[in-house]
Structure formats: C-alpha cells, structure tokens
Amino acid sequence: MPLLVKICGLKTMRDVDAAIGAGADMIGVVFFPKSPRNVSLATACALSGRACGRAGVVALAVDPDDDFVAAIMANLKPDLIQLHGAETPERVADIRHRFSVRVMKAIGVGSAEDLAQVPAYAAVSDMLLVDAKPPKTPDGLPGGNGLTFDWRLVAGLDPGRPVMLSGGLHPGNVAEAIRLTRLNGVDVSSGVESSPGRKDPDKIRAFVEAARLTEAEGVW
Numbered sequence: 001m002p003l004l005v006k007i008c009g010l011k012t013m014r015d016v017d018a019a020i021g022a023g024a025d026m027i028g029v030v031f032f033p034k035s036p037r038n039v040s041l042a043t044a045c046a047l048s049g050r051a052c053g054r055a056g057v058v059a060l061a062v063d064p065d066d067d068f069v070a071a072i073m074a075n076l077k078p079d080l081i082q083l084h085g086a087e088t089p090e091r092v093a094d095i096r097h098r099f100s101v102r103v104m105k106a107i108g109v110g111s112a113e114d115l116a117q118v119p120a121y122a123a124v125s126d127m128l129l130v131d132a133k134p135p136k137t138p139d140g141l142p143g144g145n146g147l148t149f150d151w152r153l154v155a156g157l158d159p160g161r162p163v164m165l166s167g168g169l170h171p172g173n174v175a176e177a178i179r180l181t182r183l184n185g186v187d188v189s190s191g192v193e194s195s196p197g198r199k200d201p202d203k204i205r206a207f208v209e210a211a212r213l214t215e216a217e218g219v220w
C-alpha cells in the first residue's frame with residue numbers, strides 16, 4: 001500500500017488545487033464551528049466537486065448526531081468520515097453501519113496508556129488516525145492544534161487497519177515522522193498554513209514532496 005497523504009481543513013478552490021496539484025491522495029473538510037477551518041455543507045460540496053476523481057474526500061466531524069451524518073451523506077457523499085471527537089467504539093460502529101460509510105476514527109495519544117483503546121476502535125473502523133491529545137482548555141479544539149506527540153509510542157503500530165499519523169506535522173518534520181513510525185499515511189492541517197485557516201500552497205507542496213521522498217528512499 002503506498003503512503004497516503006491527506007491535507008485537511010481546506011476552505012477554497014485554491015486550496016483544493018494546491019493539495020491535488022502537489023499530489024495529495026485525500027483532502028479533508030472540517031465541520032466544527034469553533035475551528036478556523038470550519039466550512040458549510042454547501043462549500044464542502046463545491047470543494048468536493050473540484051476534487052472529484054482526483055483525490056478522496058474526507059468529512060471531519062466531531063461527535064456528530066445522526067441528523068448531521070445523514071446530511072453529510074445525502075449531500076457530500078464523502079469517501080470517508082473522520083470522527084474526531086469522543087465517539088465510543090459503539091458509536092463508531094453505529095455510524096459506519098447505519099450510513100454505510102467508511103470511517104476513520106481519530107485517537108488522541110499522549111502516553112502509552114492511550115493505545116489501550118486501539119484494538120476496540122480498529123474492530124469497528126476502516127482506518128485509524130493517531131493524533132496528539134488535545135489540550136484540556138475550555139476553548140481548545142479537539143484537533144488542528146499543531147501539537148506533536150512522542151512518535152515512538154506509535155512506531156510500527158499495526159492493528160490490522162491502515163493507520164495515519166497527524167499532530168503538528170509540517171514540511172520540516174514529516175519525513176522524520178514517517179521514517180520513525182512507518183505508518184500508512186500522514187495528515188496535516190495547521191502545518192501547511194500561513195495563519196489559522198489559511199492554507200499556503202508552497203507549504204502544501206513542500207509537505208507532500210518531503211513525504212513522497214521517503215517513499216523514494218525506500219524507508220517506508
């Protein structure tokens with residue numbers, strides 16, 4: 001399986017063109033009102049139309065209720081839903097089966113103990129995403145914080161499902177992260193921005209290039 005590269009939190013057609021032009025496999029749209037990357041369903045559909053057939057579209061939601069998942073499925077029809085909240089394994093299974101959608105569950109990692117939940121989520125998800133554990137501040141975002149974690153905790157993690165790495169990745173550290181963890185893919189949001197919510201095409205290009213170089217090196 002080739003290395004998967006996902007660029008998340010796209011808001012404009014320019015962002016989509018930059019991500020796909022750089023060679024990303026997946027683009028992500030964020031549905032989380034508190035995020036500087038939040039988009040409406042209508043905007044997400046327009047961005048998805050631009051990406052159609054050129055990259056997979058991932059809908060990121062945080063503890064979505066059934067009505068919202070139904071709206072996403074009826075309008076956007078993403079290739080994958082990224083669940084980035086406190087969804088339990090039961091809720092993940094419920095969304096996956098009820099809406100016949102592929103699911104990537106995000107797991108916050110701060111210590112080895114956090115990995116105890118991996119098997120339960122792997123059993124009900126199509127993919128997993130290991131991200132830095134978010135800070136416990138009242139206004140804190142559940143992701144997209146540009147925070148890294150100790151990658152050694154997830155080095156070689158193989159729960160029987162593809163696993164992507166995220167959390168504070170940027171053009172300058174993504175190659176090292178891939179070499180160290182050897183996971184199936186990488187996901188980035190704030191690390192390819194010039195300011196919160198504003199993607200930088202040069203950083204996107206540099207990020208994808210650095211990630212792809214590790215494939216060429218044969219380290220992955």
Ligand SMILES: O=C(O)c1ccccc1N[C@@H]1O[C@H](COP(=O)(O)O)[C@@H](O)[C@H]1O
Pocket residue numbers: 008009028030032035036037038060062084129131141142143144145146147166167168169187188189190191
């Ligand atoms: O990007 C956001 O705004 C966001 C909001 C709510 C939940 C998750 C979010 N982003 C995801 O967080 C990780 C890490 O992001 P970063 O690269 O550290 O900025 C990534 O998987 C994003 O998809």
